[in-house]
Amino acid sequence: MERQEILKQVNEVFMDVLDNEDIVLSDTTTADDVEEWDSLTHVQLIVEVEKHFKIKFTSQEILTWKNVGEMITSIENKIK
Amino acid sequence: MMENKDIPTFKELKKILKQTDTSSLLKIKVALLGDSATQLLVTALKGEAIRRGFCLDLFEAEYNQVERQILDPTSDFHAFKPQITILFQSTHKLLTHFEELPPQQRNSLAKDRVDFLSDALSLIDGKVIVYNYPEIDDAVFGSYANKIDSSFVYQTRKLNFELMNLAGTNPNLFICDLSSIQNKIGRDTAFDSSVYTSTEMVLSIDVLPFVAQRTMDIIASLQGKFKKCLIMDLDNTLWGGVIGDDGLEGIQLGHGFGIGKAFSELQLWIKQLKDRGIILAVCSKNNEQTAKEPFEKHPEMVLKLDDIAVFVANWETKVSNIMQIQQILNIGFDSMVFIDDNPFERNIVRENIQQMTVPELPEDPAEYLEYLYSLNLFETTSYSANDKDRTKQYQVEAQRVGERKHxxxxxxxxxxxxxxxxxxxxxxxxxxxxxxxxxxxxxxxxxxxxxxxxxxxxxxxxxxxxxxxxxxxxxxxxxxxxxxxxxxxxxxxxxxxxxxxxxxxxxxxxxxxxxxxxxxxxxxxxxxxxxxxxxxxxxxxxxxxxxxxxxxxxxxxxxxxxxxxxxxxxxxxxxxxxxxxx
Missing domain, CATH: 3.40.630.30 (Gcn5-related N-acetyltransferase (GNAT))
Known part of the structure; x- marks a missing residue:
């Protein structure tokens, strides 16, 4: 899957979980840029992304991402 | 995990909570005291409450303050004056505590926790719901742990057992059976290691709706909302096949191999419900005589006509027949459950009698029973020995109605x-x-x-x-x-x-x-x-x-x-x- 396609699908998961159609993610988006994205919804986002791509992140990954781009890279590596 | 169409996902619960105006709902003051991160559980509980027509006014104690909040009479918890207090102490924290104990004290873990709880109960007004402890097999002793009273497995099981004893003698204490939930859906689904590591949440997102369901079952029951009656379709619900077409010898029922076993075991379960005080009624599209034949003559039938309070079999619509049953029993639709294998009938009943619970039974009858288990439809917060006589009383009432006409x-x-x-x-x-x-x-x-x-x-x-x-x-x-x-x-x-x-x-x-x-x-x-x-x-x-x-x-x-x-x-x-x- 192309990186761009992954980003698009992650974006859809975010819109669904956070119940906000206006979210536009890019590689540099961080939690500070999205209003509803807090430590609580973060858990939910990760679980839904995992379900969507049928993958499992390690806790190390979850704790170290600095932005959406790094999450996309993790996904990319797992579904290759 | 088995698909479950009757239990919403966490995402759905969250939406319900966000989108519902709760001002007209009955408010219940509930305090939740936990030793792990409980924010998402709160969301799930509030959403599930709304589905049942309640609004939870919920006090969530700060993280890991269970003992302090209870023991200090001036705490925020006591000032809140909850009608219902939920105590959620996790098996994880219990394990950590256990591991820190000197080995010679480990065999008193269960006793110490029950003693604490017993003291705590005397300090809490109102009802208390305690979550019991889903097991963690730490594999320190392997299965040999069963023989060692200082093993964690032994102490966890003992604790759950002693909690039952404590609840048996304390009318204000109710156990919410988290351990059962984990048994049903499996530890690997109920617990998510990476979520736990990053957030201190011991419940996975997927298990939250089940925990919310079981908790609200108790809370709703305490408010007088619970199921009193099970209405059953017959063909392909209580036995395999169609009695009108297949005849007495042709329907599938009974032990041994094959699908007949599934129906027999379902009937055994229903019989237990009846003995516990759930009223049974039959609603079937059949000739009455044909429909009654298996009850009277089939050797493998567990349920007998005597077990059925109201028996309605005719060619009217199920909606009108269920309304007739409701009139005879004189209980609310919201206290009734209707089971039917036919999705079409279920939908019609659901659309016309919205308060009624109509489980979305799986297509395969072999799965009926496990599916019904998962819904926990018949929670109760009271039980008395004469509950089992209820059927008799309703049958007698049906007779009286007949007599009045003369x-x-x-x-x-x-x-x-x-x-x-x-x-x-x-x-x-x-x-x-x-x-x-x-x-x-x-x-x-x-x-x-x-x-x-x-x-x-x-x-x-x-x-x-x-x-x-x-x-x-x-x-x-x-x-x-x-x-x-x-x-x-x-x-x-x-x-x-x-x-x-x-x-x-x-x-x-x-x-x-x-x-x-x-x-x-x-x-x-x-x-x-x-x-x-x-x-x-x-x-x-x-x-x-x-x-x-x-x-x-x-x-x-x-x-x-x-x-x-x-x-x-x-x-x-x-x-x-x-x-x-x-």
């Missing part, structure tokens, strides 16, 4: 019933039944005050302030058991206030309310009271008694809405056909 004159009919009522206070023996009546009765209930067994004993003991009455009713068809409960409050030397007046709807239109009032007036006269005051507190369910007091000759009290007064000397005795048992 009499043109109502009085003549009532007289023919040879009714006898036994009037007593709240005896110890009856305590569970009385408490249960106050929790179950919704329709003929003037103030809908719910009492626990403890409350009942307290009221009876406090002779200075209260006078309690219980009434039974027996007639030529059978014994209805206890059907009416009265609590009089002695306001002052002249005035009695009716704190509780409830009656079972089974005995409507028998003159029982007149008989009861005569008893109250006799008591008032004997003790020198001049007036009796009654109050009607409206709820969504008790409009049938809106005019109760005016019908009995009470006058509305000025400047007190919904309160009514009867001057004892103005009371005119109505003719009743119930004799007092001496």
């Amino acid at each position: 009499f043109t004159n109502e009085n003549e009919f009532l007289q023919s019933l040879n009714m006898v009522s036994e009037v007593e206070g709240f005896t110890k023996y009856q305590t569970p039944r009385i408490a249960q009546l106050t929790q179950r009765s919704n329709q003929f209930n003037l103030r809908t005050v719910r009492y626990t067994e403890e409350d009942i004993q307290r009221l009876e003991a406090d002779k200075e302030h209260y006078k309690c009455f219980s009434f039974t009713l027996q007639d030529k068809f059978g014994d209805n058991g206890m059907i009416c409960v009265i609590v009089l409050e002695k306001k002052d030397k002249d005035t009695l206030f009716i704190n509780e007046w409830l009656m079972s709807c089974r005995v409507l239109k028998r003159g029982m309310e007149y008989f009861t009032l005569n008893t109250l007036v006799d008591y008032a006269k004997k003790e020198g009271y001049k007036t009796i005051i009654g109050e009607y507190i409206p709820t969504p369910k008790n409009s049938m008694v809106e005019k109760h007091y005016t019908n009995l000759g009470f006058q509305p009290l000025e400047n007190k809405e919904n309160q009514f007064v009867l001057r004892v000397e103005d009371h005119e005795e109505k003719q009743v056909f119930i004799k007092k048992k001496e």
